[in-house]
Amino acid sequence: MQRLDTIELFIKLLSYPSVTPNDEGALTFIRDYLDDFEAEWVNKVNVKNLFLYKKFGDGPHLCFAGHIDVVPPGDGWESNPFVPKCENGYIYARGAQDMKSGVAAFVQACKDAKIFNGTLSLLLTSDEEGDAKYGTIEVLKFLKERDFLPDFAIVAEPTCEEVFGDAIKIGRRGSINGVIEKIGKQGHAAYPEKALNPIHKVAQVLPHIAGVNLDTGDEFFAPSKFVITDIRAGMEVTNVTPGKLKMMFNVRNNTKTSKEDIESFVDKYFKDMNYTLTLSQSAKPFMTDKNSKIVKDITSAIKNITGVDTKYSTAGGTSDARFLAEFGVDVVEFGVINDTIHAPNERTTSKEVEALKVVFDEVIKNF
CATH class of the missing domain: 3.40.630.10 (Zn peptidases)
Structure with a gap:
């Protein structure tokens, strides 16, 4: 041509x-x-x-x-x-x-x-x-x-x-998406002692995980950061405490942080809770x-x-x-x-x- x-x-x-x-x-x-x-x-x-x-x-x-x-x-x-x-x-x-x-x-x-x-x-x-x-x-x-x-x-x-x-x-950088589900026990807001509020439990660990750097980065890569993208629980009413909380997050990871590292990081703060973790890696x-x-x-x-x-x-x-x-x-x-x-x-x-x-x-x- x-x-x-x-x-x-x-x-x-x-x-x-x-x-x-x-x-x-x-x-x-x-x-x-x-x-x-x-x-x-x-x-x-x-x-x-x-x-x-x-x-x-x-x-x-x-x-x-x-x-x-x-x-x-x-x-x-x-x-x-x-x-x-x-x-x-x-x-x-x-x-x-x-x-x-x-x-x-x-x-x-x-x-x-x-x-x-x-x-x-x-x-x-x-x-x-x-x-x-x-x-x-x-x-x-x-x-x-x-x-x-x-x-x-x-x-x-x-x-x-x-x-x-x-x-x-x-x-x-790679991209790892995560979903944490914290299981609690639903109850009446007036009787918190009879329920297990997952929001209260997760609130205690948020300062340790939200926006935290998982590594120090290097000459070319910024640190891998734990970025929370969504938290939801409850039925949008004021008199019922939720039975489950769902948190979503993303980590744009460099070569120093792997899926296994993220699993260990999450377990460090959630190990005493009833929780599940799902991770998916869309890019390495x-x-x-x-x-x-x-x-x-x-x-x-x-x-x-x-x-x-x-x-x-x-x-x-x-x-x-x-x-x-x-x-x-x-x-x-x-x-x-x-x-x-x-x-x-x-x-x-x-x-x-x-x-x-x-x-x-x-x-x-x-x-």
Whole structure:
């Protein structure tokens, strides 16, 4: 397929109304655009996943990864969220920052790559903004079965904070959700001695658990904090004490705190009570060594292209980088400024998208 310029390609991708889990034809377009790459479809349930690769030589395997799906546009837009608007250097559309800017940049960089000492690949999914059950992780399973997992990966999520180039992510916190149910004995409020009020029991331990740091963090990670998100009990009447209390909490955990640590922490304060604890981990924390080749190479490329000294961050929520890390791939995230993702009138600048493409060119050239 004939080459577009980077912004033309970006606008083309933004025009697909690819709300999770639909790609609306965007992945087929990318496959056709990179017609000299081998293509593998790894579709699962109603999710489309595309893996493209090209072997230039016998060196390392570098993968660019990202998602083509976007969140629903919602209300408050000043223009059609799927008809990109270009105004004063900005491009407005759903997915402009998260993350069709990154996809456009690395698709174009791979399109332009002529020499590479190894294998270049692209891993694209339409299931990142949803449950992510049938997206990137399914492609990685497929690649592992074929002994074709990447050595290194760049996920082009928006990572910059104030100026383009100022931050990359070399790790992410995990997320653990918990539910504690404290069983008491319902009774009349006038006869508290005949009841067992779970609110009174839990109130005694709240100062020891609410907002408490579970570890000290480190150079890159903030401490893992026990964040209570909901407490409820009773029947919304004033003359009956409740028989049960339910407390919900979340811990955005770093690599120092595990599910087992949280179980021990809760039991320390609830062991003398009749309680149950349910934990679920929606994402595991990961950290790529700052001395890894991929970290050093993208840091150098950012400096060479932008003149900016980038910082290493682990802030924010989760991304598909966690799956790559789980499969033993050294992974970093780098993309445009993140300040309007998921918001009405999401936008980025054409200058950032073009610069991101050039940074990826530099990584490929020097890898």
